[in-house]
Amino acid sequence: MMGFKNILVLLIAALSILSGISCTQIKLGPPTRMLSEQEVVDALVGSSIQATRNSNSARMIETARALLKEGKKFTLISVEDLPDDWMVVAAAGGVGGGGAWEYVRERTGQQNLPTIRNTRLQSAQLLSRYLDKKFDAVIRNEAGQAMLSAFQSAIELGVPVVDACLAGRAKPELNLQVSFIHGISGTPAAMVTRWGDEIIIGKAVDDYRLEDLARAVAVASGGGCSIARNPMTGREVKQGVIRGGVSEAILLGRTVREAKEQGEDPIAALVKVIKGYKLFHGIVTRSDERGERGFSWVDVELKGINEHEGHTYKVFVKNENIIAWLDDQPDVMPPDLIYNLDPKTGDAIRSASLGGYPLGTEVVIVGRAASPIWRTPKGIELFGPRHFGYNLDYVPIEELQTKK
Structure with missing residues (x-):
């Protein structure tokens, strides 16, 4: 049996070895923060306000609370703390298809064509495989439902959401985002339909053409599909987004909640x-x-x-x-x-x-x-x-x- 003195000698030796390790050799991740349940709720109400259209924050809150009950973490990282070499993706929703091709829905129904779950995650994974790169964070592409979708994607990928937005509001077209103003392309982009069709747009002439192509797929897919797009480095994020989009959503949600609690307008x-x-x-x-x-x-x-x-x-x-x-x-x-x-x-x-x-x-x-x-x-x-x-x-x- 090892005596006390021998254990002490080994402990001192181990500490000596550890003390010789340079701090630069220990790589710590960038600072992030975990949102409280109240902050999550406020963020979803605030994002509905930011959306510039109707929204259903109650349904989003119900989904978010179920995730929190499962132990899922809603994690946020600031633009300032984002490493320049990180890969960030807008994987927070889909493309709508108002005026969808009704006959597509009818035919696929007659075929009993099976639909798949979580096309949002599958589109992000498809783009990751195409780029042969892992995504380190998710960014909200617009306000509204995309707030919840961004956090869902981030939870599924095991990464934080960037405290920013590509538009600062909801918007009808993919090209309506500030990254386009800064010359940052929305492609490559990956799309997955409800039936599991996979489409890669490796390059579009510009974001107007990305909008045309993605919208055509959405209309032809019965009214919408999921899309992952705007793969950006941390350095590009710092020049091509509206900062603080999630923090502002939390502020707006908190503002109307506290006003109601205090009996104010x-x-x-x-x-x-x-x-x-x-x-x-x-x-x-x-x-x-x-x-x-x-x-x-x-x-x-x-x-x-x-x-x-x-x-x-x-x-x-x-x-x-x-x-x-x-x-x-x-x-x-x-x-x-x-x-x-x-x-x-x-x-x-x-x-x-x-x-x-x-x-x-x-x-x-x-x-x-x-x-x-x-x-x-x-x-x-x-x-x-x-x-x-x-x-x-x-x-x-x-x-x-x-x-x-």
Whole structure:
């Protein structure tokens, strides 16, 4: 049996060996932080607000709480702490297909063609195999449901979510993201349909063409498919994203929650935090929806109530709220943001259809300035009124509001 002195000698020797190891030889990962359950809930409500369209935060929260109950971690890393050589991917959702090819659904139904689960993860894995690189983090490509999808992908891949966003809002087209403004390509990209078809777009001429190609696949796939895209290094992320997108979502969700808890007006609290504008309070009297060319198009009209009684408000929707008019005069122009909110909760309104406004719904319209990058000449060319077919010069929301 080894005596106490011998054990002590071995222990001292081991400590001597360890003390000789240079600190530079011990590689520690970059700092990350784990979100609390309340932060996760606030982030999902805030992301619904950021989305500039209807959303269903309650359903996302239910899914997130189930993941937390399973012991899953919602981990965040700041852009500043992201290593330059890390590989980051936008694997947070899919491409919609409004006006889908109905006969595809009918035929596949008649064939009893089996569908697969979790095409979101499969698209990320497909892109990883194509690049022969492991992804180190996931980035949110837009607001809304993509917040939950980003964390789901990150949990499945065992990586953190970057505290940033490619758009700072939800947007109808893949090309509408600030990485495109900075010259960072959205390709290579990988798509997986509900039936397991795998499509790689190795190179697109630009992100406009990526949008065309991906949308065509979505429409031909019965109304949507998953896509993983924008593989970027940490260095590229630092120059081609809107920073703090997740942190802002947490802030917005916390703001409306605390206002309600204190018996205060959540809309007023939100407007103050975002330095925005309460533009209209009304009832939805018209919501003409159609699916076409892969998008949900909606023409909305509201009749004013309370302080806006006697006035009308119109919103043009292409998946998201794009441009609005007060009494037929432009009130908000893209790329500035239009939130359609529940006046009692401050959360985004709910609808069964993407971009929809249920008739008879009481809605508060809130506007705010877009991120500065969207207000540059390139940003306005990409996301301004003319991109959506309106022969209007962009006027910032703050100038439009001073003219009232």
